[in-house]
Amino acid sequence: MISGNYRGRRLIPVPGNQTRPTADKVKESMFNMLGPYFDGGQALDLYAGTGALGIEAVSRGMDHATLVDKQYAAIKTIKQNVELTKEADKFTILKQPVAIALQQFADEGKQFDLIMLDPPYAKQEVLAQLQVFAEMHLLAPDGVVMLETGLDVDYPETIPGFVKRRHQTYGVAQVLILEADEGE
Template structure:
């Protein structure tokens, strides 16, 4: 597992010990970021269910100014901190140890908005439709902001998702990736 491209490209990432996380394969991660537009010109990212922090770190490596990495598991937080330290740019990251729903509320109460929200929830606990609604209700997603979801194939997305425009939907083995953009009516 490594950072694929950008400022931190090629650096190895540590995995979370145990079997509670399911890191995104480098090939899938590369495809996901290629679908987003490859590189960014500033902005902020929110990586929910961060696990190793790989998605948020990749976003910063590719040009995002800052990423907030959220996970509730202590072993994940330890791995995230090690991986952030490996970038030698710790000031470009915020690490939060808390459940995703609490993080959404906490960040919204602080008036934070994100240009990119990355969510790779554990397959057994997917509440993505509720969380998509919360991103809009809490005004967490910036105007024209994007959401990248990596979920299991068991999630059946509706044809239209209120407040969002679907940009891309791709299947990779046992996972699917959905990229949404905040719509005008949001």
């Protein structure tokens, strides 16, 4: 279920067990921690799955969202879910591994106001990816990163290039919200 401009639309799940969708309750809490509404900007949804986080970001006021996933079933589902918004021009869908997409964005000099990561719990490399965001300058100066990970990820007290805004636990998931460190 989506809030904001696309309120009430039910997203189609990705078939099979290759993706783990974010629970609606957790998603709502995540966005409430962020704002809950945006005044424009560019969003990036990595490991997009159904596209729910990117769609939610646009529904809550982001101008555009780029949705990245490498699975064919996920990309097919994302396209169907984006069509439900009736504003497909506000979305870019990329079927690629995250590392390739990040390099492409860096090469193009792209920056994002909101970067969202919800990686497969078994393959979490979020700390390394945060370092990549900082090194490649992918996060806009006032940008925010929102991560949903399993409880097995142990975040250090300080993460170079970022300031912790919120850290919350929900059942088997934890959500971390970071801001770009202006002092870096």
